[in-house]
Amino acid sequence: MKTYARVDQGVVVEIVLPYATDEGVEVPIEERFTADFVAQMVDITGITPQPDQRWTYAKGVFAAPAVYQPTLADATVALKAAVQQWLDTTAQASGYDSLASCASYANSGVTQWAADAKAATAWRDAVWQACFAEWSAAQAATNPVIPTAAELIASLPQPATFGWTVHPAGG
Structure with missing residues (x-):
């Protein structure tokens, strides 16, 4: 089953988890959402560490957000x-x-x-x-x-x- 990151302007804004029918059959992402929404998705299945919200995404590479250091x-x-x-x-x-x-x-x-x-x-x-x-x-x-x-x-x-x-x- 596949997990996706929805990326908006180079930042992960949402993680979309797999969805399956009662019989355990995965429902493809293209059947769950509109084409415009799916176009913002990146398959993150198997990526370690798993990207999360606020990670950046550029040129096929995810990066964790910088740790905030207060002044x-x-x-x-x-x-x-x-x-x-x-x-x-x-x-x-x-x-x-x-x-x-x-x-x-x-x-x-x-x-x-x-x-x-x-x-x-x-x-x-x-x-x-x-x-x-x-x-x-x-x-x-x-x-x-x-x-x-x-x-x-x-x-x-x-x-x-x-x-x-x-x-x-x-x-």
Whole structure:
């Protein structure tokens, strides 16, 4: 049974799998689709590796798409968002809306809230200082290694170091 790639403007846009009758007889591609549609098909039966969507096709040769490598600027935007989410999620575990919300309690008359604000602010400052140092070093590097969000967060100052403790909301 035959498998086809439908190619449009040099790019595989669809894989057309074999179709058989209830008796197991393959229905030819020409009987399943219009001539114009069939003209876009390339038989990929037996090709290894099997082409897939987004592969390119030129002069009888398939090529896998290039692996996307984010730029340092793109990665920095994504990593900043991940770090901010980590900061906010940590504060939310103690009932605050966000780390910014927690920090707003710096002058609170409630001892726990004021302590949380002090710890959160010190932690936040250390985290962002470490991030900016990391990004400056990456920009200066010839071939910077871009960490995953999990790798970056694991390397950053942790909240407990600054006296942050998770506690029930309302403190």
